[in-house]
Amino acid sequence: MRWKKFFLFLFLFLFTKAYPSSFVMKSSFLGKDKIFVLFAGPVDKKIAEDKGNYYIYEKPDPDIPLRIKEISLSEDRRSLTISFYEELNQHVPHVVHIKNLISEGRKIGPVVFSVKKSYAGFLLAILIGAMLVHNFVFTKYLGLCVFFGTSRRKSTAIGMGITFTIVMVCSAMISWFLYHYVLVPLHLQFFQVVMFIGIVSLIVQAVDIILRKINPYLFKAFGIYLMLVLANCVILAVPLLIVVNNYNALEAFIFSLGAGLGYFIALFLMSCVREKLELANVPPSYRGLSIAFITAGLFGLAFMGFSGMSIF
Amino acid sequence: MPVKKKTPLNLIMNGLFNENPIFRLALSMCPAVGISTTLMNGFLLGIAVLFVQVASSCTVSLIKNYIHPKIRIPIYSLVIATWVTVIDLTLSAYFPTAYKAVGIFIKLIVTFSIILMRLEVFASREPLIPSFWDGFGMGLGFMFGMMTLGFIREFLGAGTIFGHQILPSRPLLFFILPVAGFFCVGFMMAVYNWVEFTYKRIKEKRMGT
DSSP states (O other): OHHHHHHHHHHHHHHHHHOSSTTEEEEEEETTTEEEEEESSOOOHHHHTOGGGEEEEETTOTTSBOOEEEEEEOTTSOEEEEEESSOOOTTSOEEEEESOOEETTEEOOOEEEEEOOOHHHHHHHHHHIIIIITOTTTTSOOSHHHHHHHOSSHHHHHHHHHHHHHHHHHHHHHHHHHIIIIIHHHTOGGGHHHHHHHHHHHHHHHHHHHHHHHOHHHHHHHHHHHHHHHTOHHHHHHHHHHHHHTOOHHHHHHHHHHHHHHHHHHHHHHHHHHHHHTTSOOOGGGTTHHHHHHHHHHHHHHHGGGTTOOOO | OOOSSOOHHHHHHIIIIITOTTTTSOOSOHHHHHSTTSHHHHHHHHHHHHHHHHHHHHHHHHHGGGSOGGGHHHHHHHHHHHHHHHHHHHHHHHOHHHHHHHGGGTGGGGGOHHHHHHIIIIITTSOHHHHHHHHHHHHHHHHHHHHHHHHHHHHHHHSEETTEEOSSSOSOGGGGSTTHHHHHHHHHHHHHHHHHHHHHHHHHHHHHO
């Protein structure tokens, strides 16, 4: 009995938490520049489609109202679609303030609710996005020199992939902390390139020296890839993109992990194909890197299938 | 083919053809594939790389005696990063529209392996003047490669050159797709290989007769 009550309360708690204003049943983002709202009952068309009736802003800055392009009510007068002039930044919650609403002659009064995405879904979207949808090798064309150098054998591809992922996550996290707690307070943002590459090269050098002394066996397996990590554009692009996208620490971690794993996947796929290519009969002037590039182009075409895909 | 005499002309020709960074050494491929969609992009990035390569070659060649050999790689990348910051801020101030198209790639010049490799192989051993010419040649070679790719892709893909309409139609729209960069570079490499093979064959024939 007690458990049933507990679940009932939990359910009620979640329900009220998710929909603070009882008249609004459901609200979500629709596409890139629209917000969709579902009401509990039919509302008056004239008042609901009046733009002056709405005040919508991003939660961090309540002083800046978003410009509304069009508001349309559906046939049954229960669902509302609000479209905007600019694309919405869906990473932050949006607060919708409706000054008054009339439903079947009954006055509802001001309605306030916020529209947001679920955070776990957002993190998953970042991970999958960095790994597959915006794969750094096949859709952003970064880190290619090292990519073609180390994708000749499966064993080298795996070694490079593991080393790269570890260094990537470490350096991205350290860069994030130093950027937000040193460079931003001192207003030295233009210094970011020097700092990011400095961090990466110091990490690589330190791991090189320490690993050589502590675990020579491990060094033999992964040491040669360490210096190659430094010549990889992705290692610098990820901290820069984290700054551009304004991610917090957890999101930065997930993003860098996704980038590393995506690179790993790309290397592994490519090495599988290139091992087969060595047995194939290729025209002499296409042999070596030339045919590898054309293969990578085919992979790129395949990865274009992921483009435009959005999860959550 | 190694260069025998280090005269300026030899070093520049070496950068342009024998050791062309894009088509022969296959280093710093990322911009060659990613943003060589127009001639202007190629030109802008070529200028930036030329500047960074020459400046960092000269710097490293001047300070080579004071660098501890164990930590030379971090020092090199810091030198490159400094010069990249200079060109990044300059370009964003003077060419804001073109800078937007090239985007993140100007900052990523830091990690182009061609620059690091030239510092390691050439500038850290040679005096100032040959280092300057080597950097100049390599930068020119990179610019030449980028502009060739940009020309092919813009001309075939959009029928324009530097934004001016040349052809009435768009012959091969495929080339304007970002993915076509891979194919374009692959075909160009094949052309370079083919030229080398034919050159060798003609030479052998001449030696035989």
